[in-house]
Amino acid sequence: MLADNAPVTRAFVVASAIFTVFLGIQGRSSKLGLSYQDIFQKFQLWKLLASVLTFSSTPELMFGLYLLYYFRVFERQIGSNKYSAFIMFSMLLSIFLDVIALALLKDSSAKFNSGPYGLVFASFIPFYFDIPVSTRFRVFGIPFTDKSFIYLAGLQLLLSSWRRSIIPGICGIIAGSLYRMNILYIRKAKIPQFLSSFFAQLSWPSTRPPVPARNISASIPSYVNRPVQRSYASVVSSMEPPEGSLAILVSMGFDRDSARQALVQARNDVNAATNILLEAQSH
Incomplete structure (x- = not known):
């Protein structure tokens, strides 16, 4: 179960799962994703919003939700209001960079995968800098750490559809880097409390009583x-x-x-x- 004290993450994960499953049952998820034709020829801007939450396939959904679930630790670190601002900044900027990439490609067949790639890969920046390595080990002589499995899951998602997934992933990494560089003092930004509370209501309510300190x-x-x-x-x-x-x-x-x-x-x-x-x- 998703942890308490991460209501925005909980809402985002639940919404992404519901949208992906619902559109997948209808056979419409494969039609989503940003394409040169939709943006610059048909002007179907609604796909920008639809592509924010919905993954294109079940494997991408599994890896994507796993990573989003793990990265809930950042909401616990900086609070729901700041984390919501991080979500909005990383996703809006990554979508903007996706559109620029489509314009530079000038390929009518160019299309990027649907899903919150911007948020997932933007989160790898604080993961790299702020989450310490606590365990090191070797498998067949190859060095690993406790963070290696998260990187491997991200690599699998990044390479899932080659150019269609690599470019959105790179755009997300750029967005996360700019957030860490505190461009326009974005790291001080917060969304209003009522908005983060609204997001929290989109997921199931937590009815568990507070847990006392664990006595080992x-x-x-x-x-x-x-x-x-x-x-x-x-x-x-x-x-x-x-x-x-x-x-x-x-x-x-x-x-x-x-x-x-x-x-x-x-x-x-x-x-x-x-x-x-x-x-x-x-x-």
Whole structure:
């Protein structure tokens, strides 16, 4: 389930899934996407809006929603109002760049994939700069990190239709880069609170009560005797998380005590601790 404290992401993912499935059942999703003919000859500007949410195929939908779901962490970092401004900036700018690319190609058969490529690939910029690597490992001698799988999912989406997907992806990366460069002080922009609240209402309401701070010692099985519990507690106390890791989780909106306990349980793996906290909120 999508995490609390990310209502805009929740609304966007739900809307994208519904639009893609609905238009796919009707057999109309393949007709979407920005094309030179539609924009410059038929002037079907409505496709600009339709292409914002709807993926062209089921594989693209799966990879796209997976990435959008993962990138919800940025909404938790900067808040729903600023994240909504990031969505609007990255998508509008990437669509504008898509139209420019179509004009430069001057190919009547040129067409780009439908879907929120601008938002997905713009999000890779803060992902690269702001999400730390917490785990490194090797597979058959090839080095990987805990971020590698996100990059591989993005690469799969980027290369899904070659030029039709690569160009929108590059436009999204440019939009994300300009946002990070704070062009026109865009990083200070916020949408009004009532708009972000409206977006939150587009997805299912959250009816779960607040989750108290997780007590790690409570997760020890009942058959463990007291001396072992004391030994476990002493080990835990010696694994005090780094302040930087705590600051990352607190900036995402988690309670400091819960973040500390999750980091201890995850052996200071920030991503694993994030998953522990999100799973705790889903129960």
